Amino acid sequence: MEEEIKAEFRKSGFALDGDEDEILRKCLTFCINYSLTPSDLVSSWEVYYLNRLLNGSTVQNAEMDGFLLHLQNVVKESIITEEPDLHIYSSKDVDMILNNEDEYVREETIGTPTNKLYSLSSEQFDYEHQPNGSAYSSGKPSNVITPFGQRREKFAVKYSINQLSTEENGKKELVAEDSEDDFLKKVKTRERCSMVVHGTKPEPNCRFMYDRTEDRFRALESRIRRHTSAFVASGVHKDLMDPTVASQQKSIFAVGMICCDGEGHLNDKSILLQSSAECSGGQRVRLDLQRLSQFSIFPGQVVGIEGNNPSGHCLIASKIIDSIPVSVPADVSLRPVKRQALNQGTQLTDPSSSDEELSVIIAAGPFTTTDNLFFEPLTELLAYASRKTPQLLILLGPFVDSEHPEIRRGATDRSFDEIFHVEIMRKLRDYVDYLGDAARVVLVPSIRDANHDFVFPQPGFDIPSSNLNNQITNLTNPGIFEANQVKVGCCTVDILKQLSGEEMSRNPSNGIPSDRMSRLAYHILSQRSFYPLYPPAEDVPLDFSLAPDTLHFSLIPDILVLPSDMKYFVKVVSGGGRNDGEEQVKCICINPGRLAKGECAGTFVELHYNGDPDTASASIIGI
Structure with a gap:
């Protein structure tokens, strides 16, 4: 039969690679397990060959495992076509049976587990309120058992x-x-x-x-200006400064949006503060939070910052205010x-x-x-x-x-x-x-x-x-x-x-989570x-x-x-x-x-x- 398989491959224009004996042995096993003739086997290989878009006309041993899966799927589909009511069990079914083994598996008659499951399904969806006989219906066949319907704890x-x-x-x-x-x-x-x-x-x-770039700019600018107006209206911080301007000795207060310098997540070296276009022309300045024992920030957050900018290139924060005053x-x-x-x-x-x-x-x-x-x-x-x-x-x-x-x-x-x-x-x-x-x-x-x-x-x-x-x-x-x-x-x-x-957050130094x-x-x-x-x-x-x-x-x-x-x-x-x-x-x-x-x-x-x-x-x- 191996010679017949080899002859059928040659007749269809396929050659076997160096491991010819191993390929023929596996093909013979496929014919025996799935009741195939050499002609049927080669026909299935042609379908597999076209579906996988394989190059060349050589049958390789490395493709035998994939060819086996193809044969199994073909047989499975043919069985389902002939017997449409047949259920092919999967790992989910096995897990469901094992998890409920103590409740449903008994040493009784063969039909008993099925009867119990059907009874459970009927009870699960027999709801208290059913006006017109249809309300709250789950819309599923009464003989279908679902994992949700089999749950034990309710409400x-x-x-x-x-x-x-x-x-x-x-x-x-x-x-x-x-x-x-x-x-x-x-x-x-x-x-x-x-x-x-x-x-x-x-x-x-x-x-x-x-949406356009202008729409995004206006929306972000509106958020910064809204927070700025709220801080000014509270009366706590009246003098708002440009955070990009050098201030060696004087402490300033600025409002801006947290940004990240580049792609990726925030870190100590990538924090930027973008102020409003009215205050700083929309320029960004690097923000240093090393002096703060506690903070929680993210990109897009609008905050108030107290600190100083000695060189004009880095704003060293001494206090961060992350919420709008309630009194506004x-x-x-x-x-x-x-x-x-x-x-x-x-x-x-x-x-x-x-x-x-x-x-x-x-x-x-x-x-x-x-x-x-x-x-x-x-x-x-x-x-x-x-x-x-x-x-x-x-x-x-x-x-x-x-x-x-x-x-x-x-x-x-x-x-x-x-x-x-x-x-x-x-x-x-x-x-x-x-x-x-x-x-x-x-x-x-x-x-x-x-x-x-x-x-x-x-x-x-x-x-x-x-x-x-x-x-x-x-x-x-x-x-x-x-x-x-x-x-x-x-x-x-x-x-x-x-x-x-x-x-990005830093917890208090006292270690309280x-x-x-x-x-x-x-x-x-x-x-x-x-x-x-x-x-x-x-x-x-x-x-x-x-x-x-x-x-x-x-x-x-x-x-x-x-x-x-x-x-x-x-x-x-x-x-x-x-x-x-x-x-x-x-x-x-x-x-x-x-x-x-x-x-x-x-x-x-x-x-x-x-x-x-x-x-x-x-x-x-x-x-």
Whole structure:
């Protein structure tokens, strides 16, 4: 048979290399294992030869391993074609079986494990609230078992502040739900909260990718001048000097933006300070921080510097002020008439609602696991929210995640808009229909949304809300709104992770460790900007021509939501007053984590705000 194989290769114009005996021996093994004739084997080699774009017509021994994989794939595809219901097991299936061996593998009849799995799947998605028989449906076949559906811990409290929780088996769990029926729960639904959206730009269907160098210059210059005006208005620092001018003995005060001398991360030798064009013509000067025992800086940060410049080439800092004084008046960039018009256009008020009290559930995408597009985590979140009846549900993108494996490789037969409207909007409409007029939902898009504009700042979703009684609000990214006079800021770009990668800090000499998550959130508050980093990260499509004022906020919000791939947290952070003994202004900074992490469940946040960040109660809950 080896001679026949050799003859078939020659007939097709292929010659064997020096290791002819080894090649023929392997080819004979392939024929026996896969029931191939010499002619079939050579035909398969021709396909492999063309697919791999091999040079020359010599069959080499080094190609035998790749040829074997090719044969295995051909056989596998032929089996699947003949038996479409056959499941080819992979390493994921093996891991799933091994991890659940104690629960599902029994020495019983062969059909028992399958029956148990089917029973589990049916129970997982038999939710309490199913109006019209379809609400909260996961959209998956009832006989499909997913890793998410097989999780054992549901709605476990990962972390909480100012809130008591029960503990069972050494793990924090939520207090058991009461046994009230659906009718009583709907009667006890909370009052409808008021809603005011601050700013609506950029607007849907806006033109982007047209920013110019002038737009970037104006935006950066505006940030430096805004900070300069704030320092002057505070009365603490009146005489601002040019940091590039030599000052051998006199100590000066200057305001500028931290820059890096070249590519790469900041280090002791690469720190530059760029002042405003009005003060120094936009020139940069090297900044020396050796005298400081503690600091935390990053590219794009606007700071105040006290120090002296003996030679005119290097500013030696003796003090760094990294936050705007709290005592400065509110920003006047948005004129009162314009602000009032925006409020009238977007305010949805209810005079009977309680002021500065708010119950809210916050969750950030992805809202489906990476192994399917069933959106099971979102389904369970809405079922939980239907039981808890919060006044507000804040959902932050991505909703149709462009990084999802099936979306990335185009394996779905539905358009991105169809997935969004069927899997997201239909479930949200069922949710608000069930809870009634008191339910409110805020949607914030992400640059990872495959069905939305890839630009930052980002317009809100263009979704008609006339038939929803204004219960679903589409917010820009970033965006600020007020609910019951509680000011909430949201931004879905992972600025915390990006700042973490660019930050350069020095801890106090006494060795006391600093809370890094609080420090990163403090940078956002102290800079009064949702995205103070410059240059931006490579994957952020920052467009300075598109409503640059959207990135800026004049007053510190009561709640700041910053979803990130970093570890979830809820922290009360001082947004100012850290310098010169000013009174502290506090803000609740929240990273709810991701609702879905790979093939596993993620986390979300349940928050009860009652007028003071220090007394607010919050829980990070694992779904």
